[in-house]
Amino acid sequence: MRALTKTISCRHPSLHLFHPNVESFVWNNLIRFRVRLKSKLQHSPLSLYLRMRSRSVSPDLHTFPFLLQSFNAHSHLSHGLQLHAQIFLFGLSDDPFVQTSLINMYSLCGSVSFARQLFDEIPQPDLPSWNTIIHANARVGMIHVAREIFDRMPQRNVRSWSCMIHGYVSCGDYKAALSLFRDLQVMEGHRIRPNEFTLTSVLSACARLGALEHGKWVHAYIDKSGMKVDVVLGTALIDMYAKCGNIERAKCIFGNMGPEGKDVMAWSAVIAAMALHGLSKECLELFEKMINDGVRPNAVTFVGVLCACVHGGLVSEGNQYFNRMTEEYGVNPLIQHYGCMVDLYSRAGRIEDAWDIVKSMPMEPDVMIWGALLSGARMHGDIETCEISIKKLIELDPKNSGAYVLLSNVYAKLGKWKEVRHLRDLMEMRGVKKVPGCSLVEIDGILHEFYAGGDSHPETENIYRMVDEIIKRLEKHGYVRNTNEVLLDLDEEGKEFALSLHSEKLALAYCFLRTSPGTTIRIVKNLRICMDCHVVMKMASREFNREIVVRDCNRFHYFKNGLCSCKDYW
DNA sequence: TTAGGGTTAG
Incomplete structure (x- = not known):
């Protein structure tokens, strides 16, 4: 290296003045390429830096922004601290590029407090530093701090x-x-245009909320602005349409992506979409097509595939895919995969097989595993398994409301109201809060939320009147x-009343009040739809001649002409 | 030379 720079400076005398920079320039680029390469086979960026130092080449302003990118895990913090000391030593700590890189390094190494300390010491941080400290707080869930910083930024960019x-x-x-996102358009619409990064996150929010109208608006915006739909944005669109109930559109987006643009995440998104919609056979066909296209499946892909088997009741297929996952594709099963298998067997009434999966797991079964086992055991009347699962659930997480709700379900089904009451007292004593049932609908671009038994909506009175009308017509x-799943210790009349307050019934009533005849009704629910609401949705779809789409926490239910797409298996 | 986006059991 030294010989090379000497040769250069001899042949080009003008370069002689920059002699030290030429050497560091070469080393900086070696480090940069090594960071970009991410290969473990050659010298690490840090070892390159050490070699650079051992040859007495001084680092400059460009060295650390490259080098610090390679410190991105909690275990790298001590090395990161040592480099910070080097930065001081060489008097480079006032450089904005170096400062941002340090903040980012501390954030990626898990030390938000160091990142914040450093940020606070910068007299006038530049935009990248502000953005980095926002991201550092947001990524660890300190969203209020992130917002506080965002609000006091002197200026913002996209x-x-x-x-x-x-x-x-x-x-x-x-x-x-x-x-x-709305604020962005109102406050900065004339100056800042959302880009593919912004819209990917917005689509993700629409997907989770089931806000189809919002999502469609974003899609139209993308088309109108001529933005290129890259594989990430495409995947977000697939996910949005799928989670908002329009699986045909999701398939269409996927089809238009072109084979070279489909990576494993795009494939996994469309496979998960099919599973969510109960299109099990189509989902498995897609998986085979993915393999034929030469895309290697990952752990997430198999969650989708197994989930499709669960929703379709495809026990032997599920078993085959579970085996192929490890044997053919080298994907070690995660707890999610075991969860699917327990669910697959227990729903199908094969409780012994479900137990075998639980016993074979290399990790400790979690709440989901016991919940799946309990749910199947309950469905098929295996009281002993129910009891074991319940004990495990409470033992694992005494504050988990889900465990208590499942336990209440069991006691309620057995008519053990005394135990249900005891459990309620226990929950109160331990400060356990039951997650309230909540349904969401979007009408004319406005999201309306309904809580079980709630009266917060301005049209509550009309809504309850409409619920009564629906029930009377169906009767x-x-x-x-069907009062079997009511968890409260009430008389029959009280239980019937509690059922009529379920959030999805309130949402349905509101849709009947505020949407035109023939419009598809779309409801997103945070919990699993209960048996009674499922019957009401089926009958209402026929009686009122409406297609009703309900996304519960497990899957989609398409109610049409008195039937549901889940074929009552959910 | 510094800052950003997508798929995941019930």
């Missing part, structure tokens, strides 16, 4: 907005993400309330 919107999405506050056609 990355600042995208970063904050993405922060809301990643912490699960999807409504705040959409609200901030004329033989509808009888």
